[in-house]
Amino acid sequence: MDEWEPIPISRLSHAAYCLRRAALLTNEQLWSESADTAKGRLEHKRVHTARVERRGEAILLYETDVSSIELGISGKCDCVEAHGDPLGCRAPGIDFPVRLYPVEYKHGKLREEEEYEIQLCAQAMCLEEMFHTNIPEGAIYYISSHRRLPVPLSRELRERVVETIRQVDEIRKTFRTPAAVFGPKCVRCSLRESCMPQLKSSSQDYCRRLAADAKAVIAE
Ligand code: SF4
Incomplete structure (x- = not known):
């Protein structure tokens, strides 16, 4: 750094x-x-x-x-x-x-x-x-x-x-990425598709891991 x-x-x-x-x-x-x-x-x-x-x-x-x-x-x-x-x-x-x-x-x-x-x-x-x-x-x-x-x-x-x-x-x-708290601000947020603020954080982690695994497979 x-x-x-x-x-x-x-x-x-x-x-x-x-x-x-x-x-x-x-x-x-x-x-x-x-x-x-x-x-x-x-x-x-x-x-x-x-x-x-x-x-x-x-x-x-x-x-x-x-x-x-x-x-x-x-x-x-x-x-x-x-x-x-x-x-x-x-x-x-x-x-x-x-x-x-x-x-x-x-x-x-x-x-x-x-x-x-x-x-x-x-x-x-x-x-x-x-x-x-x-x-x-x-x-x-x-x-x-x-x-x-x-x-x-x-x-x-x-x-x-x-x-x-x-x-x-x-x-x-x-x-550290704080957990999502869904609110009115999410409606205008350009990151909401990646953030998935309406999912529970455990589900978000699971989806992220799946996406990372998929990327790794594609890269192989
Ligand atoms: S959608 Fe945007 S505003 Fe809402 S929690 Fe996620 S990052 Fe924050």
């Missing part, structure tokens, strides 16, 4: 949605595209081009790499707005002090989702470490509805980020 193998920030969002989902992605490298994830990926693609734009007084940095050694995470910010502020920090390529404001793009309509807020807050905490600054607020921008939801980066939300990192780290260290 690498000396420093950061947890992808997007994995925190999956973990906050469902810890089992994060474990299936981390330990079993499962991924399945649903209509929702495909739409999100296409909408994201449109904004996911690294570039710098000036909009009025603000400079917009798209697709900014972020990481935190202290937290052990890394990822990308969809957009970091840099607003001129004499009390702000220095950012690369900008020759005046700025206040940073991260914005995460999501498809669909405006809704409050804790997993998105955790992802945004983790990005902000990386920016704070990288640029020695404080970021009290960010926003989630809903592409389909063109609505922007401001998110205060509270102490409670930051503690949730740290706790989610701890949970994902434990999953990858122990290779």
